[in-house]
Amino acid sequence: MTSPSLDRADTVTELRSELDALRAEFGALADRAAVAELVDRYITLLDTQDDHGFDPTWPATVFTPDCRLEFPVGTVEGRDSAAAFHHDRKSRFARTHHLAANYGIRLSGDTARIRVHLVASHVHHEDGPDPDGRFDIGGYSEGEAVRTPDGWRLHRWRFRLVWSDGAGPRPGPAPSELRSSQPRPRHPKGR
Helix, strand or coil: CCCCCCCCHHHHHHHHHHHHHHHHHHHHHHHHHHHHHHHHHHHHHHHHCCECECCCCHHHHCEEEEEEEEECCEEEECHHHHHHHHHHHHCCCCEEEEEEEEEEEEEECCEEEEEEEEEEEEECCCCCCCCCCEEEEEEEEEEEEEEECCEEEEEEEEEEEEEEECCCCCCCCCHHHHCCCCCCCCCCCCC
C-alpha cells in the first residue's frame, strides 16, 4: 500500500479541505458541549445557589446582563434581578431538586437555540401547605444562549409547565394561575 504523494497540489488541497471540515466539526461539538454545560450549571444552581446564604453574584456565570427569564411564577428582566428572584422562589420550599434531559441545541454562529425537558421536586417546609409533602412539576424550557467574552450565557429563557402534582407554593400564585390546561394535582386521601 502506498500513501498519496504530498508533492501533488491537488492532494495538499484535499487534505487542507478535510482538515478545515474537521476543525469546523470540532468547533461545533465544542460549542454544543459548552452550551450543555451552561444549562447544567444553571439547573444545578437552581438547587444550590443559596447553600451558603444569598449570593447576588452567581447570575453572572449564567446570564447576559440584559437577559429575560419567564416562568409561571414571574418574569425577570436583567441579570441584576435574577438572584433575588430565584432566592425568593426557592425560599418557599425546604429543598428542591431539578433534573434536565433531552437537550436540543441548534447552533448558528454565536447564537444557540436550546430546548430542554425539566422535572423538579419541591419539598415543603414543615409549616407549608403540605408539611413534608412535595410539589412536583414537569415541563420544558426553551431559550437562546449567546457567545460572550466570558463564554456562553443565557440571553432568553422560558419555562413551560406541562404537569404538576401536589400543593403549590405559599405564598405564591393561585393554582389556577400556575396551571392553565394542566391536570389538577392529586391529593392524598384524608387531607
